[in-house]
Amino acid sequence: MATATAEPRSLPATEGDGHKHKKNALSDGQGRLAWMLLAPTLIVIFVVAGIPVAMSIRESFFQTNSGVDPTTGLIAAGDKFVGLQNFTDIFKGQNPVTGSYGTMDRFWNAFLNTTFITIVCVILETIIGVAMALIMAKAFRGRGVVRAGILVPWAIPTIVSALMWKLIFDANGVMNKIIGKQILWLADSGASFWAIVIADTWKTAAFIGLLTLAGLGTIPAEVYEAAKVDGATTWQQFVRITLPMVKPTLVVAVLFRTLDTLRMFDLPYGMIGAGKYRVETLSVFSYQEAAQSRYGPAAAYAIILFIYVLVVAYLFVRILGADVIGDADVAKKKKKKKGDEEPAGPPATALEMAGGAH
């Protein structure tokens, strides 16, 4: 990970100064300095992330004792090593529940909920977010106010917005007053799923919107002028110019949202409640298991979620070429030497934009 951060900065330097035989940027003096400068950060990451993850992995191989002594009613303390049993139990279907997808093991129900909530939310957020960005990019009076206003939902802590939406979706709440009939959003019905989707989209479409807006700012006006001269329609301009050129930014924004939504906890737990299988996500399930002092299975589910998130992130990078750190700049510079045509002004990196947006 140290190389991850160090490399993009040091690579251009080594390229130009005649040290081309040195393949690894870490082997020169700057690399050692970089390591030293990064050491405090690495130690903090190791302590606050590395150790807990390692402990979670260890925990997932254990189960707490549960046998009750028939004469005293007490349970012997401690836990026992069970190998991969916490993982293999998932496939045994010992804990069937009935959610939106029929009766199945509680884990798979949560897995499907997590997946479908993520897919639906991210698609809606992307569409609405891009639309927001297109509107915000236009020059009009009060644009600053709109930009700030769009950020408000993003600034509200999710658990607070969960309680807020709980009031809105109450049986006698505003939502039912507006639509004029009584839908029991909070009753673990099909509507609960959409309540989650609405609340999440409301909150985070702005995130995609702002990142996309930053991406739009980097598209030079000449391109659009040329398109107009050639007689392109607005739709053609959007599909042929705006989308491809904003794609690097947009893909990163979508990646961040996907990773975030896969971990969703606050909205289902805070708004709909625990034990409601139509909206129970993996995070909520894992939390509930831990609350029942079954730390082993809870850790196992958390690790599966971790792997799931990792796989999704990897696929994003491989298939869509999400450029998270911004070393596409480096690649582009290399290409330039070969004489490729490049639009003027390299786009700001996604991370810089994200940093600016927060």
Added chain:
Amino acid sequence: MTFVRPARRVLIAAASMSALFVAAACGGGGGGGAPAGGGTSAAAADFTKQGDTEWWTGKDLSGNNKNLVDQFNAQHPNGKVILHELPNQADQQRQQMIQNTQIKNPKMGILEMDVVWTAEFAAKGYAEAMPPDTSTEGMLKATVDAATYFGKLYGLPSTSDGGLLYYRKDLLDKYGIAAAPTTFDEMKAACDKIQAGEKNDKLGCYAGQFDKYEGLTVNFDEAVHGAGGVIVGDDGKPNVATPEATKGLQTLTDWFKDGHIPAAAITWQEPQSQVAFTKGNLIFLRNWGYVYALNQKKDGSSAVVGKFDVAPLPGIIGPGVSSLGGHTKAIAKYAENKGTALDFLKFISSPEAQKSNTLATSQSPVLESLYSDPDLVKKYPFLPTQLKSIQTAKPRPKAVEYGDVTLAIQDAAYGALQGQTQPDAALQALQAKLQTLIK
């Protein structure tokens, strides 16, 4: 590191970083699993050691906990009790107590236990068994039973609670109904008469707490007992797939279907159901004692001041049976100063402290004599009714894995109330599940 394309490596590293934090965040809840406190360690607890100790309890909403602590500390110089407030949600209180048992926090002295936690806290060694000579004289039997596990007392009851039927006396009088209903059939007849006469769409008949949470377990439990059934029999074995229990659940399901329970009640917990009654939108309400004061509030928030009364819960056949509520104070397993903790428990169950606490908080006392105390009855006229409710109350199932048991009950009841499963099928599934959970 092998020399893959740097760009890819960077991306993968970054992506795994973000994923890593997921696991770290989740692992925080699940990790750190030090072995639970040893239930089998036979070392006798030392109940003589005096010194400062903490009382772990939920938020001090009435402000009276502080008064009690101050009073105790004034007369107990060699060891003080310090109020340690926890979040308002019972689940979160329970989790903090468990976590602090696991790290053997010596400061955690007195645990405010919900009545349903006794089995878990005793079996898993979170709470210390009381000394054998502990007196429970004058306490309501139901509350002492609730604090007992395998013949041993794990704490002293400090507050009790039972369900009450709040009803609109003004409407019953108006339509010539002489007394509060004692069965669901009588209640239905009264509703039909009143609703036909009032012609008010908003006026619902009856509601309890039917959202999927502990309140549903309570309401289901009462329906089953009120129909002559049980969830767990006297022999400690689950016995819920019976015609009686089915009749209990069937009745609630039917009432939802024909609208005698408003559809919205499937999302109601105590506050929502209380608001419906207080605003005058319900004829009958099942709720706890604390609602009395809210209904009598003269600041304009209540539309039923002076128009309501309380009665024992109606049953489905014969008189109703309440689920027992309330709290027990237990001594934490790893408390350093158990002597002070024990003295505080005795202080809290003294008549003076019990009386002052009821006056300040409206929580029902655990001493039977106080239910006829003139000062208390003057302020809380429902106390005699409450006493009847508690005396006949049944405890919810005693189970070490109570969280699993109550969730299984909620699964069964919630599915049936929403019309997704038939009551008899739901109860058969529940019976099968409970047999694996309660052995």
